[in-house]
Amino acid sequence: MRRYVTLRTAVETSRSRPTIADVARRAGVSPAAVSFAVNDRPGVAPETRARILAAAQELGWRPSATARALTEARTRSVGLVLARDPAHLELDAFFVRFLSGIERTLAAADYALLLKLLPPGIEVGAAAYERLAAAGRVDGLLLTDVERPDPRLPRLERVGLPVVIAGRPEQPVRVPWVETEHAPGIAGAVEHLVSLGHRDIAFLGGAPAYEFVQARLAAWRDALAAAGLRAGPVVHAADGESARVGTLLDGPASAVVCSSDALAMTVVAAARERGLQVPGDLSVTGFDDSPLALLASPALTSVRVDYAEFGAAAAAALLAAIAGEPPPAFTPSPPRLVRRASTAQPA
């Protein structure tokens, strides 16, 4: 057997990372053979492969992600740009769960996640996407927090990279999107309240610009219509904005359906200020079933949605798009109403 020899003296004294050439030299083969071996390609004798892998192991060599990215024309990383105020993210149960689902999928595929957290301002957000794409830092992009209308969407096709939207765009887009079954969870909350005997049910949602807030609002409206009830008052507010939230309590509503647990706590606080008891005088449902729901007193009846699963599905769809395949089927598990102490029969 002829051994492959290079003239370069093997100065392995350097402390920098070994290269494929170092491994090749040590295993007595060409760099190409090393490449074939580590990538599990045919054309390498089993014992040669073993020798190569051993050499790589001994040297602690792993192929440079950068060099690979250059030759394979893909970085094995995807980007997620979040253009939300950090303060708004703090109590958001969605973000962390969604992120962990994304990670689960990406890690399995050996992809990395590039996270960009920006102060809000759509223009900035879109520009960030485009910069990431133009620099070729990522193979694809994940979009979330869809607004209606969303100014980012028209610009998306210019990005020239696979993009998957996590959410349901209002306007028609040529970009694939993935949505989970969060809104139907509202129906469960309404039905629960109706079955308790409530006839006047209000809605308290977050910023109306968000599509997911609108979807929940619509679900609330539909569920009321299905129950033959008229829609009670609707208020949009930020967490803790108790003045505005309090206006909900001026009407006849005996129950409030909220689009988040933090908002539900805001209602509870506002009710208490007015001397109303929860759930005696007012029933309140939260959403997301965050740890908050248990900490609140009374503990909040809430809706649990599997956002990790959603994140995993969105990431899977993106990986498929990158591979040029159709997105895998996603059947979200149905949201689950968790009954706790914040709902009861009306007085």
Place this chain on the structure above:
Amino acid sequence: MRRYVTLRTAVETSRSRPTIADVARRAGVSPAAVSFAVNDRPGVAPETRARILAAAQELGWRPSATARALTEARTRSVGLVLARDPAHLELDAFFVRFLSGIERTLAAADYALLLKLLPPGIEVGAAAYERLAAAGRVDGLLLTDVERPDPRLPRLERVGLPVVIAGRPEQPVRVPWVETEHAPGIAGAVEHLVSLGHRDIAFLGGAPAYEFVQARLAAWRDALAAAGLRAGPVVHAADGESARVGTLLDGPASAVVCSSDALAMTVVAAARERGLQVPGDLSVTGFDDSPLALLASPALTSVRVDYAEFGAAAAAALLAAIAGEPPPAFTPSPPRLVRRASTAQPA
């Protein structure tokens, strides 16, 4: 003026990203000239530079981050590995604020953040660091959630990449670390309670394995000693673990200092279960001043620490380490006690 011409026919029909050669051709210069121009190096005539930049603009060209990474031997990205249970992260005010601070620094330096979110399990966590480093995906690593002792630390020197620890390692390490002034905030809480007249002050902290929990515990102890008081009971618990938290209330303590707002809410709930009023029968202080503090009822007296500033400083130290410079000075702004309704004079 001689124009640079390549023999390659300019087939600009392809829809793939333009390369430096395309820009060079369009501007009538060599690729090297383009490189010099976009990197603001001397040796390019002003009008040539303008012509090159215009060509780049017209083509929508940005240098490939991948190719750059290969030649410059740096990726312009840093990694952050979080090995915490997502459920634990959900109510954590630290995480999001810290992240936004990191982003602020990185964005200014045109660095990207590679985030890895892992299920806990230290072995896994360290391996993730090493894989990221070995593949050359990042130029440096940020470590947080320091434990005592932390099994990751001894392995850190093998990583062969700049690392900065955000937190205070118990064992001596040769890796630079950055810490913020969170623990002294506890002293403020204790002093506040003492000034209200409390003599028996308990401590409720999160998992004792975390160094930051220990630091807060120590600060509590020191503050009590300084006030000439004996240390009340200490309990470590997870958010919502009210059974264990309740044991705090069996003793003589008239006040509880907590290491997070979520724990403070847990105490409040446990107290209420036993028929104790907050703050009438029991004063409680939270920590972090998360949005929770305002939503809770009573609103929580809490300690605000600027974690964004901390994240920014940690990232700055890492960038300095990458550049081979000493870390910039960091003087954290002092924590601020925010007095709200959960503390009052003892009965």
Place this chain on the structure above:
DNA sequence: GCCGCCCTCTAAAGCGCTTTAGGTACGGTT
């Protein structure tokens, strides 16, 4: 009017991989 210098720009190598196009040796056919 020639030399030398500076300014501007190009040629070409090289970063660490992957991949295509062979090339060699060995065994089995005709």
Place this chain on the structure above:
DNA sequence: AACCGTACCTAAAGCGCTTTAGAGGGCGGC
């Protein structure tokens, strides 16, 4: 004995940039 396949493996190009060495031209000084 010449031939063909197959199995392994190597040479070399190329990914898109940066960078070093050096080429060419204009200009001032003598």
